[in-house]
Amino acid sequence: MTDRPRNTGLRRGLRLILLLQIAIAGMMLVIDIPAQLPPGLFDRERLPTGPISPGDQTRRYDPQRSPSDFMDRTSPADIALPDQFADRLQFELRETEGMGNLLLLTGAIAPGDADRMAEELDSLIEPPDGIALHSPGGTVSEARAIGRIIRDRGFPTLVLAGASCMSSCPYVFAAGAERTASRQGAIGMHQHYYDQSRFIPAVFAVSDIQRGQGETLEYLIDMGIDPAVMIYSLKTPPERIYVLVEDELLETGLATNVID
Known part of the structure; x- marks a missing residue:
């Protein structure tokens, strides 16, 4: 008879713990729902579209698409790029004509890509004349690791x-010994997740x-870039992108050369 109240209390305690865990899991999922939905779905502010210009540099951002509409194009692309x-x-x-043999990096930056890039470079008979970039970004720590490989080997970036x-x-671009940006390309920054699980709210x-x-x-x-460039990243939500203009690229040292 004496064990029944104790067992009943234990069952009630376990039930309460289970309900609390379910409630916490539900709250975390609800908070994280916007991060799982298409960019801009809950962003009611109207943002401009089309090519950026000074003072008009923030756009909605879809990392699955190449943002060709951000650019003021007056000539064909220097090299063929995937859509x-x-x-x-x-x-x-x-x-390429005038820029030599470039190693083109395209696609998202995923864990393990730094090791893959080192293996790719080691497999080449001759080192490339530079590293050309066309990427929507990805894992920040991996981007830094790729950048350190580029800086250690002295490659320019484009x-x-x-x-x-x-x-x-x-951050990969920042590692180039020389950093060339075309006025008809786009370099953009926004806030990052810094490798945290997307099912864990930032709080x-x-x-x-x-x-x-x-x-x-x-x-x-370490790369010789003015850390003030991070202002453009910290002020821009993940579902948007801030595209830097020529003066910002040169003043922060992110680019050492801007070309047409």
Whole structure:
């Protein structure tokens, strides 16, 4: 007789814990729903479309699409580029007029891509004359790792006409010994997740976010880039992108050369 109240209380306690866990899981999923839906679905503010210009540089951002409408194009692309991005980086050697033999990196930046790039470079008979970029971004830590490979080997980086380098991709671009940006390309920045699980709301990952931002600032300083460039990233929500104009690229040192 004496065990029944104790067992009843234990069952009630376990039931309450289970209900609490279900409630927490439901709250986390509800909070994270906007991150799983198409960009801009809950963004009611009307944003401009078409090519950017100084003071008019924020656009909605879909990482699945090449944002060719951001660019003021007056001539054909320097090299042929895909309309859709692959789920991870693709590597292809391209011979170009006046710029030599470039290793073109296209697609999203995924975990393991830094090791894959090092293997790709080691497999080449001769090193490329530069690294051309066309990427919607991806994993920030992986972008930094790729950047350190580029800096260690002394390659220049390029964002050519028709190409875009978005989200974490500018950190790869920042690593070039020389950094050439076309006025007919696009380099854009916004806030990052810093490798946290998308099913964990940011309110529970403040420490991870701050550490990631600190590591990125340190990386930019190591690359000789004005860390003030992070202002454009921190002020722009993930579902939008801020496309830098020529003065911003040169003043922050993100680009060392801007071409047509």
